[in-house]
Amino acid sequence: MGMDFNLTAEQQELVAMVRRLARERIAPRAAAIDEEAQYPEDIFQAYKEAGLLGVAIPEAYGGAGMGTLGLCLAVEQVAQYCCASGLMLLLTKLPLMPIMLGGTEEQKRHYAGGIASGALRGAFCLSEPDAGSDAASLRTRAVRHGDRWVITGTKNWISGAGQADFFTVAAQTEPGAGARGIVMFLIDKGTPGLTIGKKERKMGVRGVPVHQVILEDVEVPESAMLGQPGGQGFKVVMGTLNSVRPVVAARGLGLAEGSIQAALDYGRQRQTFGKPILEHQGLQWMLADLAARLEGARLLTYRAAMEVDQGHIGKADAWKLSVAKLTATDLAAQAATDCLQILGANGYMQDYPMERHYRDVKQLQIVEGTSQIQKNIIGRALLEGDLHW
Ligand SMILES: Cc1cc2nc3c(=O)[nH]c(=O)nc-3n(C[C@H](O)[C@H](O)[C@H](O)COP(=O)(O)OP(=O)(O)OC[C@H]3O[C@@H](n4cnc5c(N)ncnc54)[C@H](O)[C@@H]3O)c2cc1C
Structure with a gap:
């Protein structure tokens, strides 16, 4: 990396803009967001109007192209007042990243564009009741049926599941294969067999509820697979x-x-x-x-x-x-x-x-x-x- 410790003029403008938004829109709401333990749609709208939902998304997909550093600068400002509002911005990247790393050009355009415009929200589903740190031991199973995959399992503590339009879900394609058998799938809300479980009662960051995500014989096409088994x-x-x-x-x-x-x-x-x-x-x-x-x-x-x-x-x-x-x-x-x-x-x-x-x-x-x-x-x-x- 270069050793220039100064932010660019564009980054400084971003910080100033988010600082203003955080003081005016988020700070006065932070205590109530925590108290109510509901996802704050008004904050999502504020982000949308400010163009912040696409801050890290490349311009080619409708974002601001300011990268992960831009996202970090924005998150840092809002998290001074409300950690949940910081998580809302983080969720513009976490569930999308598997698509950016393993999806087709068409998928990237649709989902990255949808997040940047505020039309789509996602949830990243890796953890399970019996697999957190040891992700390679996850048990959600994906079985191939011709040119389709059928996915069954339970995901735990999924941030933003209640608002999500799509889910990126890790599953095991080959029991016993550990990490080499694991692949992520892209599953849209409304796909038969995918249901959102109860909202958990949690200690903090209460503005972004977590839920279980339950998959019962969820059928998806081959194109829903983000990366191949065998390590990729x-x-x-x-x-x-x-x-x-x-x-x-x-x-x-x-x-x-x-x-x-x-x-x-x-x-x-x-x-x-x-x-x-x-x-x-x-x-x-x-x-x-x-x-x-x-x-x-x-x-x-x-x-x-x-x-x-x-x-x-x-x-x-x-x-x-x-x-x-x-x-x-x-x-x-x-x-x-x-x-x-x-x-x-x-x-x-x-x-x-x-x-x-x-x-x-x-x-x-x-x-x-x-x-x-x-x-x-x-x-x-x-x-x-x-x-x-
Ligand atoms: C509020 C909240 C939101 C979350 N949102 C999401 C989400 O959106 N999507 C998602 O997939 N998951 C989510 N998670 C789950 C989170 O990723 C897991 O909780 C985390 O990976 C740890 O897993 P675990 O809770 O099963 O702990 P465990 O893996 O059971 O670990 C228990 C303890 O043992 C320690 N430990 C484990 N293995 C080792 C080791 N090898 N060496 C030393 N110590 C070890 C851990 O550090 C921890 O202290 C969320 C969790 C919370 C609390």
Whole structure:
């Protein structure tokens, strides 16, 4: 990568535009979105009007062509106020990525164009009740019947399933083959046999509900298969996860920034022992530590996004994406803990945003590979000599 740490004029304009939108449209709604635990259609409309749904989608498919870095910049701004609104933007990439990596030109045009215009929404279906981190052990089964595939299985914790017009679904084509038998399928809403299960009751990020997705003898044509068995299909799965990790990291950056800001706003006013609490060095250092880690995490995240935009999403580069995801989300978790502490009892109350940030942040250390899985990826890369100094 080049060592230019400055954003381009276009990227700076994007940040300014999203910052305004986040302050005007998202910040006033964030507490209610959490309370109601309903997908906020008004925020989706705001994104649509601002052209943000296609920020990462190539211009050739109707998007803004600003890549994963553009998406990360936008997500970082909105996640300062509402982590769920950040996830809504992330979902413009996650379910689409398997199509971009393994689909036909026609599929790319239809689904990428549909997402960019706001006509289509998707859901990415990998996890199962008994297969999360160990994705290669998933049990959803795809059986070939002539030129059709028949898919049966249950997917768990699927973000945005209730709003999705299409689903990218991982399935095993050859029991016992592990990763080599796994392929993703593109399944449209309304395909017989595909049903959405109950909405889960969850701790945070409540504006984007998760559901089970149940597949009972769902029949799709050969063209619905995104990549081939024998390893290529699993590469689509891994490439998708790798390429979205910087976007999860950006949600972490935003959440950390929102938390630090909340602590600053509060701590400048609140007095103890004759002075504002942030004049006590212990608390100032807490924020200084977070700010220092945040600056590092932001550089790592932007670098990771640039790597994705250069197509570096394979095994040899995966560690860089994992480093960003691990660093930014663990930092965000620390920021939520420490900044809530700075607000004292008020941090624990729903009148202030810290209580919500504290619940929301935990998701970031679990999705797109848990913190432990990121460490496994980095550890393996170290042992295999992929890191050079
Ligand atoms: C809010 C939310 C939204 C989600 N949205 C989606 C979605 O849209 N689509 C989707 O497919 N999935 C989604 N998921 C699922 C998510 O991807 C999985 O939860 C995640 O991959 C972890 O799987 P698991 O929960 O089964 O944990 P497990 O894999 O059972 O892991 C349990 C614990 O063991 C640790 N562990 C596991 N293996 C190892 C190892 N080898 N070394 C060290 N530690 C290990 C893990 O880090 C974790 O701490 C979502 C989850 C949440 C919470």
